[in-house]
Amino acid sequence: MTQETNANATAHATDAISIDLIIGEDGLARPPWAAGDPLLRAYYDTEWGMPVRDEAGMFERISLEAFQSGLSWATILRKRPAFRAAFAGFDPERVASFADADIARLLGDAGIVRNRRKIEATIQNARATLALRDGGSDLAELVWSFRPAQTPRPLRIAEIPVKSAESEALAKRLRAEGFTFVGPTTMFALMEACAIVDTHLVGSHRRATSGVWTA
Template sequence: MDAPLQRCSWRGMAGDPLYEAYHDIEWGTPEYDSRALWEKLVLDGFQAGLAWITILRKRQAFRSAFDNFDPEKVARYGDADRARLMADAGIIRSNAKIDAAIAGAKIFLEMRDRGEDFSEFCWSFTGGKPLQNAWTEAGQPPAQTELAVEVSKALKAKGFKFVGPVIVYAWMQAVGIVNDHLTCCFRYEPVKAMAR
């Protein structure tokens, strides 16, 4: 009989198929698509004060509610869209977070229109390559780092909201800017090998 996969020891993940699939397939995989990077940043902003599994369980509803996070569409949202989103029980209903997502779409497009690619901006802080940490125990990865503080300040300077250093570090881990899989995790080496 095959031994069970050794994963990062996230609280509440063991036995949850959705959470395990997210860890096994997506988390930490380097993401270079600008739209996908922005979507994940928005979702991490919605997570503020909540557990990530809450957002993960609502992710499909978020994608439906926010037109698959198409910045062109979200940037045009007006009062009717805001009211629709606030009435949508499938997502996190927060005026501030919804407003931040809409404003973030506008900033994303402004950057693009100035010739500044969102993906290039995000990856510029690490020279386009994921940082490879080598944590051996669950308690070792920090909640934030000096780099997360720097990225947070840069995002805030552009006008993004809900991008404090803790949120930004969680996002950096999720999109593979940082490889924070534990070294004992079966995903550590494959994710490490994905570095450009």
């Protein structure tokens, strides 16, 4: 094998696994965002990219993705216990009943993100969730109905999409159902988090572990 041929073979082999992955002390490959902070690492290893198929779970994810807009996910993750306490465990029925006094309470809660528009959006989205239920539909089933035929297979972080035709269609449908703070980029992030698409980098120890996608 010539030196040039050997170099090409090495480059091809390297290209089969993302060069953006970081190998941890445990020998597992993770993307940079999940390689350092213990909280993010645990979230990546056990939760992100795993299926969420129940109504309350999907409502929580939509709510937290909305609050994350403009902020880091680490900020939201650290505040998640406070969010759950403040929003009644993200029970759609209880959140849908929130009134002005609850909004004032939430605006005074330093444990969460005190953004009036996002708080009001969460309450509105709880009501929209119940309206779906009353119409014989289910929030989780609706979101999953926008699962694409294929999932991305990114080798590098730069190859991970920020939105898709399906996330744009999902955002449009949710808006039509009365939801807010559900733009196509936010909905793509939701789809990633819930395993509707698999954007784990090729070579990550979490790639194709959701049971939804096989490669």
